[in-house]
Amino acid sequence: MIPILEIGELHQTDKPVRAKENFLVFGSPDIGEPEIKEVVDSLRTGWLGTGPKVQQFERDFLAYKQADHAVAVNSGTAALHLSMLAAGISKGDEVITTAMTFCATVNAIIHSGATPVLVDCDPISCCIDPDSILEKITHRTKAILPVHFGGHACDMDRIMKIAREHNLKIIEDCAHAIETKYNGKHVGTFGDFGCFSFYATKNVVTGEGGMVLTKNKEDADKIKILALHGMSDDAWARFTDDGYKHYQVTQAGYKYNMMDLQAAIGIHQLKKIDRNWIKRCEIWQYYVDELRHLPIQLCSDTPYYTRNGHHLFTILIDSEKVGITRDQFLSKMNLEGIGTGVHYRSIPSHPYYNETYGWDEAQYPNSFMIGQQTISLPFSSKLTEDDLNDVIRAIKKIINNV
Ligand SMILES: *Cc1c(COP(=O)(O)O)cnc(C)c1O
Secondary structure: OOOOOOHHHHOHHHEEEEOOOOOOOOOOOOOOOOHHHHHHHHHHHHHOOOOHHHHHHHHHHHHHOOEEEEEEEEOHHHHHHHHHHHOOOOOOOOEEOOOOHHHHHHHHHHHHOEEEEOOOOOOOOOOOOHHHHHHHHHOEEEEEEOOOOHHHHOOOHHHHHHHHHHEEEEEEEHHHOOOOEOOOOOOOOOEEEEEEOOOOOOOOOEEEEEEEEEHHHHHHHHHHHHHHHOOOOOOOHHHOOEEEEEEEEEEOOOEEEEOOOHHHHEEEEEEEEHHHHHHHHEEEEEHHHHOOOOEEEOOOOOOOOOEEOOOOOOEEEEEHHOOHHHHHHHHHHHHOEEOOOOOOOHHOOOHHHHHHHHOHHHOOOHHHHHHHHHEEOOOOOOOHHHHHHHHHHHHHHHHHHH
């Protein structure tokens, strides 16, 4: 991560007294010695690109998710884009997704040639509202792209039923939800495609990286070919001691393959996935216990039949109750030395979507409200009890001084 240097840090004498002495970076990855050793091993063997470590990472990920087929790619965005293409989605089609998500979800739809259609989210879980999906289905609708927001599972029973009744593909955006389950089943294994991200701030990191889970082998093969220029054979096998094999380009593909250097990190991150998840469960409880009496709304608990992957811990700042706006609150947290995130301003709030599709924030009131009020607190498994106390102290100080 890029260290954030504040003006206050340049002049020791001018330094304000703040809750956190050394700036606490939001979303800092929890990297250990095994990840470092494995990357060094890749460097020493010289196998940097797609190779045995990527295969290993795919196998380990499949075992963890109890899924059938996996293809590693170089980002969550690539995972979404290739899933769209493998699902046969193209120009003239419509894909329904949520107004409360990261821009990459919507961009993947756009890059497939299809038209994104937004629906509002549930105000509590921030996941897509199934009733609103029904209202937006037309004869052009080809797929639904639910986002398991912050680690919450979407209502997959309802969404799968809608998909069956209307013959729609399901592409799950699981960028926040590696550990998430719904009725005991891993998310990303309900739909035709499950897309994951290992970006530096996610629960399992490879720096940049992603994965697609598919139900059937044909889809996995399609994605594998599309991820490597449209070449018919695994290019990494070209240079093995089996002798040179010609590859054939069967379509104009992309350059979306994962490197061994990335998989090297992911293999060891996966080994710690349960430990890190339990740590975040503890952090979650600590935040809830310490913040529940303040005039801010905390992110919701999880229904008993789901397991929350715990990617985000969010609070809502309602300026009527707190006395300052969310953006003012953000600046004050920064001054206290606490890095925060905003997940997310609603999709229609961004000029490109607003101008291109004519989407108006007011048509998606829950997403708009969350986009105006939400703050994500530091939530890495790396946080110490001191870090947490500093975050809590900063929040209380800001609220009490308004
Ligand atoms: C991070 C993220 C993505 C994109 O993943 P990248 O690996 O950064 O490309 C997609 N959707 C959501 C909801 C995300 O949070």
